[in-house]
Amino acid sequence: xxxxxxxxxxxxxxxDAGFLPKFVGVALVxxxxxxxxxxxxxxxxxxxxxxxxxxxxxxxxxxxxxPHGALQTVADGVKLLAKEDIIPxxxxxxxxxxxxxxxxxxTVVGFAVVPFGPDLVVADLDIGIYFLSAVGSxxxxxxxxxxxxxxxxxxxxxxxxxxxxxxxxxxxxxxALVTIAxxxxxxxxxxxxxxxxxxxxxxxxxxxxxxxxxxxxxxxxSLAECKRAPFDLPEAESELVSGFHTEYTGMxxxxxxxxxxxxxxxxxxxxxxxxxxxxxxGIAPLDDAIAGSGLLxxxxxxxxIATKAFLLICVQMWLRWTLPRIRxxxxxxLCLKVLLxxxxxxxxxxxxxxGLFPSPAMYRDGAPTGAxxxxxxxxxxxxxxxxxxxxxxxxxxxxSFRPAxxx
Amino acid sequence: xxxxxxxxxxxxGDVRSEEMLLNMGPQHPSTxxxxxVVIRTDGEIVVDCExxxxxxxxxxxxxxxxxxxxxSVLYTDRLDYLTSMGNNLGFxxxxxxxxxxxxVPERAQYIRIICAELNRIASHLLAIGTYxxxxxxxxxxxxxxxxxxxxxxxFEAMSGQRLNYNYIRPGGxxxxxxxxxxxxxxxxxxxxxxxxxxxxxxLSDNDIFxxxxxxxxxxxxxxxxxxxxxxxxxxxxxxxxxxxxDAPYSIYDRFQFEVPVGTGRKGTxxxxxxxxxxxxxxxIESLKIVEQAVAQLPDGxxxxxxxxxxxxxxxxxxxxxxxxSRGELGFYVISDGKETAYRVxxxxxxxxxxxxxxxxxxxxxxxxxxxxxxxxxxVMGEVDR
Numbered sequence: 001x002x003x004x005x006x007x008x009x010x011x012x013x014x015x016d017a018g019f020l021p022k023f024v025g026v027a028l029v030x031x032x033x034x035x036x037x038x039x040x041x042x043x044x045x046x047x048x049x050x051x052x053x054x055x056x057x058x059x060x061x062x063x064x065x066x067p068h069g070a071l072q073t074v075a076d077g078v079k080l081l082a083k084e085d086i087i088p089x090x091x092x093x094x095x096x097x098x099x100x101x102x103x104x105x106x107t108v109v110g111f112a113v114v115p116f117g118p119d120l121v122v123a124d125l126d127i128g129i130y131f132l133s134a135v136g137s138x139x140x141x142x143x144x145x146x147x148x149x150x151x152x153x154x155x156x157x158x159x160x161x162x163x164x165x166x167x168x169x170x171x172x173x174x175x176a177l178v179t180i181a182x183x184x185x186x187x188x189x190x191x192x193x194x195x196x197x198x199x200x201x202x203x204x205x206x207x208x209x210x211x212x213x214x215x216x217x218x219x220x221x222s223l224a225e226c227k228r229a230p231f232d233l234p235e236a237e238s239e240l241v242s243g244f245h246t247e248y249t250g251m252x253x254x255x256x257x258x259x260x261x262x263x264x265x266x267x268x269x270x271x272x273x274x275x276x277x278x279x280x281x282g283i284a285p286l287d288d289a290i291a292g293s294g295l296l297x298x299x300x301x302x303x304x305i306a307t308k309a310f311l312l313i314c315v316q317m318w319l320r321w322t323l324p325r326i327r328x329x330x331x332x333x334l335c336l337k338v339l340l341x342x343x344x345x346x347x348x349x350x351x352x353x354x355g356l357f358p359s360p361a362m363y364r365d366g367a368p369t370g371a372x373x374x375x376x377x378x379x380x381x382x383x384x385x386x387x388x389x390x391x392x393x394x395x396x397x398x399x400s401f402r403p404a405x406x407x
Numbered sequence: 408x409x410x411x412x413x414x415x416x417x418x419x420g421d422v423r424s425e426e427m428l429l430n431m432g433p434q435h436p437s438t439x440x441x442x443x444v445v446i447r448t449d450g451e452i453v454v455d456c457e458x459x460x461x462x463x464x465x466x467x468x469x470x471x472x473x474x475x476x477x478x479s480v481l482y483t484d485r486l487d488y489l490t491s492m493g494n495n496l497g498f499x500x501x502x503x504x505x506x507x508x509x510x511v512p513e514r515a516q517y518i519r520i521i522c523a524e525l526n527r528i529a530s531h532l533l534a535i536g537t538y539x540x541x542x543x544x545x546x547x548x549x550x551x552x553x554x555x556x557x558x559x560x561x562f563e564a565m566s567g568q569r570l571n572y573n574y575i576r577p578g579g580x581x582x583x584x585x586x587x588x589x590x591x592x593x594x595x596x597x598x599x600x601x602x603x604x605x606x607x608x609x610l611s612d613n614d615i616f617x618x619x620x621x622x623x624x625x626x627x628x629x630x631x632x633x634x635x636x637x638x639x640x641x642x643x644x645x646x647x648x649x650x651x652x653d654a655p656y657s658i659y660d661r662f663q664f665e666v667p668v669g670t671g672r673k674g675t676x677x678x679x680x681x682x683x684x685x686x687x688x689x690x691i692e693s694l695k696i697v698e699q700a701v702a703q704l705p706d707g708x709x710x711x712x713x714x715x716x717x718x719x720x721x722x723x724x725x726x727x728x729x730x731x732s733r734g735e736l737g738f739y740v741i742s743d744g745k746e747t748a749y750r751v752x753x754x755x756x757x758x759x760x761x762x763x764x765x766x767x768x769x770x771x772x773x774x775x776x777x778x779x780x781x782x783x784x785x786v787m788g789e790v791d792r
Contacts, residue, residue: 057549153429157451157773229543230615238437238541239777324615325543327774328451 030122034111041265042258045313046073052314053321083250088151091247095149100248100255103142107259109135110266115189117279117301119294128189129177132270133170136225139259140166143234143244146256150247158243161328162227162234168335169224169231175343176218179211180204180274182351183359189270193278194363200282201376202362205275205383208353208375210346212383215275217343219312222267224331226260229320233328264313272308279305288368426454429773433462437541437777440787444764444776451772458764463791471751476502476577476718479748484571486736486755487789489533492519492526492562493731495575500656501727501738502577505720506713514707515579516658520700521592522565522575523729524693528599529558530732531686531693534784538683539610541781542619547610554602557595564588578714589701596698603691611687620683621674624767624779628677634766635759638734639689640783643669643682650730657729662699664692679782686784719746733757733784753792757785 047062047070054061062069087096113128115121125131140163147159183204184192196203204211224231235243245256272278279301280287290296326334353375360371432443441462447455467486471479483494496519503509511519536551559569565584566574574581610616626636628644641648649666651659667688669681720742728737734756741750760783768779 053545057546058553059549153427232543233774236543236774238543239774241436321546322609323544324539324610324613324619325774326615327619327772329772330615330618 034108034122037116038108038111038258038262038265042261043073043077044310045261045264046076046257048310048314049317049320052317056318056321077254080250080254085252086247086249088247090151092149092151095145096247097252099142099146099149100252100259101142102145103139104255104259104262106135106138106140106142107262107266109138110263113189114266114269115193115273115278116305117298118190118193120298120302121190124188124190127187129181129187129192132189133174133177136173137166137170139263142259146248147244150244152247154240154242155244155246158234158236158240158246161236161240162244164328165224165227165231165233165331168332169221169339172217172335172339172343173221173225175340175347176214176221177274179214179343179347179350182347183207183211183354189273189278191363193273193280194368195361196277196280197287197362197368198280198284198370198372200277200280201380202371202373203275203277203280203282203376203380206376206380207359207373208350208357209379210350210353211275212379213342214346214350215271217339217346218271218274219315220334221339222271223316223319224335226263226267226316228264228316230323230326231331232320232325233331236325238325264316265309268309268312268316269305271312272305276308284370291368424449431776433459438780439537439785442761442780442785442787442790444780446773446776448773451774453768453771453773453776456765456768456776458761460758460761460787460790463787465788465792467792468751468753471748473747475746476720476748477716479751480576481571481573484573485788486753486792487530487731487733487757487786488570489530489786490526490732491570491572492522492575493729493736495572496523496657497727497729497731497736498738499575499577500729501725501740502718502720503711504725504727505723505740505742507721509578509711509713511579511711512708513705514583515709515711517700517704518580518584518709519575519657520659520662521697521704522562522572522580524696524700525558525561525592525595527693527732528690528697529555531690532558534686534732535606535610535683538781538784539616541777542616544610544613544616547606550609551606554599557598561588561591561595564591576710576714577718579708579710583709589704592697592701596694596701599694600691603687606687611684617673617680619774620679620778620782623674623679623775624771624782625675626677626682626763626767630763630766631677634763636734636763637756637759638730638732639682639685640734640760642667643685643782644677645669645671645681650728650735654728656727659696661703662696664695667692679778682782682784717746719744728754731756733786733789734760755789755792757783757787757789758792761785761790 050061050072051068062072065071065075087093110132112122113125113131143162144159147155147157147162150156180192181187184195186192186195192204200206205215206212227234233243234240235245240246245253248256281300281304290300357375359373359375361369362371363369427448429446429448430443431446432438433441438444443459443462445457445459446453465485467482470482474482480495480498483498484491486494503511532551532555536548536555539545539547562572562574563569565588566572566581568574626640626644628646631641631644631646636644637648645668647666647668650656651664652666667685669676669685671678671681672684673680722742722744724739724741726737726739728735730736735754736756737754739750739752739754740748743749761780764779764783768776771779
């Protein structure tokens with residue numbers, strides 16, 4: 001795969017360039033691309049969050065700037081740029097200034113291994129999953145630094161909560177990652193996606209009866225990693241004022257904000273890669289048809305993976321605007337006494353299943369095998385059918401879903 | 408106050424934890440106004456806390472000694488600004504008691520009840536919504552406000568104001584209601600009845616919400632009585648006391664309604680969840696009263712003839728109390744026969760309800776502090792007067 005096509009070489013058009021220009025070119029192209037993509041993700045998800053929350057709450061949300069308020073976030077960004085940069089008098093000035101950068105950088109590093117398309121990845125590391133879980137909690141360092149440097153008790157509480165939470169939820173998150181690594185037989189995220197080639201029944205979510213539990217564990221743990229409700233304890237507006245970023249204003253605050261949304265995208269994209277077939281559309285003939293053209297397969301792959309990630313982000317928002325916040329001790333209970341044992345058992349059972357009924361390789365020697373996972377078909381039907389029945393039941397018994405004439 | 412032994416700072420071997428003094432308020436998102444609690448914490452656990460009130464003191468009682476009785480009604484609006492109708496009613500009843508044999512016309516009595524009960528619903532809607540927000544659920548707040556807005560629209564049509572109505576006055580009410588207003592009240596009753604179930608689906612039955620509020624901030628009945636707690640805070644502890652039933656004023660004895668009390672349905676009797684659920688249930692009971700009152704609304708005058716624009720009540724001392732949405736609101740009025748009162752003393756329920764805060768919050772976590780303060784549903788305008 002490494003010698004076929006990469007975005008950078010496509011741009012540079014010169015495979016014989018020296019090491020240094022190539023290296024600098026690669027770095028620059030990716031740095032610019034990822035920064036731009038993060039900004040776009042930030043803008044889009046903030047707008048989405050506002051609109052989704054507004055429609056959940058019988059409101060319209062921003063409507064004035066741009067069509068349906070699409071440019072409201074840009075206007076707010078300009079406002080934040082122009083705001084006064086306040087550093088509290090008794091704050092640790094150096095650490096206070098450094099903290100948002102650490103938090104943001106910790107998030108951006110995760111983008112290094114998250115695939116954007118079949119060949120669009122900064123570094124296809126053999127230890128991609130390890131790398132992810134290693135840098136996943138880097139953001140917490142920035143948050144702890146922010147809370148400590150602010151010299152504010154509420155910020156300190158937020159920082160300590162963030163550290164507790166992020167470090168604890170690394171464990172169930174890691175267990176879910178390992179479950180997939182066992183199934184895929186690889187730690188590289190690219191390889192993991194290729195193992196899901198074919199119809200959507202080949203996605204890891206459906207491979208055996210236990211992976212969907214790992215998906216739930218992963219999703220809950222990733223909510224906690226992103227500090228999203230119901231795990232927004234580090235910010236906890238009604239308790240800790242604004243938690244770790246209470247004292248931050250202007251762009252420094254905006255960088256924390258951006259880091260949070262970038263983190264949401266990273267975990268959602270990783271969930272899409274691990275469980276939902278990554279860049280594959282789930283329709284085998286379509287994937288095979290576009291596989292020949294490097295540009296086409298990357299463009300479609302990019303769109304597919306972004307769509308899947310944004311769908312998961314929307315679920316995160318939906319949860320945020322529905323659920324109350326859990327308490328610190330309940331957060332720890334959920335992590336250590338529920339998710340951890342469940343993750344362990346799922347890892348064991350899933351590995352056992354894979355040992356008893358090994359699934360065929362979907363991708364071998366750089367080419368898809370076209371194999372179909374039989375249990376995948378069964379469990380896809382069961383899971384999707386069960387999900388549809390559940391949604392139907394909820395819609396039926398909730399009065400708000402009934403026609404408006406009855407109210 | 409010394410903390411119980413079990414809550415003393417933990418010392419294990421070389422690890423020693425220190426207590427921290429945390430100042431919550433007067434500007435804090437969850438203190439519902441300018442309320443300040445100084446919390447001594449051991450990590451996230453509250454070792455002790457001390458409420459500080461008085462940031463919103465406006466000399467209500469002194470004002471009443473300097474303005475006429477009718478002008479004083481205006482100041483009562485601003486006591487518990489979420490239940491202005493109830494405050495108006497309490498003060499008006501006190502002033503009417505000063506007159507011997509003053510008869511408030513039937514129609515005015517019914518309009519008063521309708522207003523007071525609608526206002527109770529509006530107040531409880533706000534309490535429930537902001538309580539969800541304290542716990543971290545932002546959406547129920549918008550839903551309750553959507554419905555509260557409909558009540559405010561009715562009040563606006565009746566009194567011209569959305570808040571601080573100055574509508575119920577000694578001797579009757581300020582303006583008459585016409586058929587269109589009556590229709591809008593009936594329409595609201597019909598609209599609102601199924602909504603309470605929606606709040607339960609969204610918030611009351613939410614597992615996280617139950618876990619955050621059940622068994623938190625347990626207020627035993629004897630403690631509640633000792634501290635003079637009234638209203639939903641007292642009833643949440645299982646004490647069935649409601650002035651509308653126990654000492655009926657105005658025409659409350661004509662209506663059929665229940666007094667909901669806490670039963671410990673998700674946890675311990677008298678926990679935050681019980682106090683919350685009492686409010687949810689009371690809204691339905693208030694709705695029953697409104698429905699009955701609207702159905703029986705008679706024709707006739709809306710103001711007693713004895714009450715003119717300037718009133719001079721005879722000499723005397725009276726105490727009148729009403730069941731407001733937050734508890735027993737009492738007015739002690741001394742008149743020396745002049746246009747202004749000689750002395751007015753207001754017994755504000757929120758002040759007594761919040762006084763037990765440090766008793767029930769020891770050993771809770773900081774997040775529980777927010778839940779406890781929210782469940783007492785204080786209004787600082789009333790606490791500080």
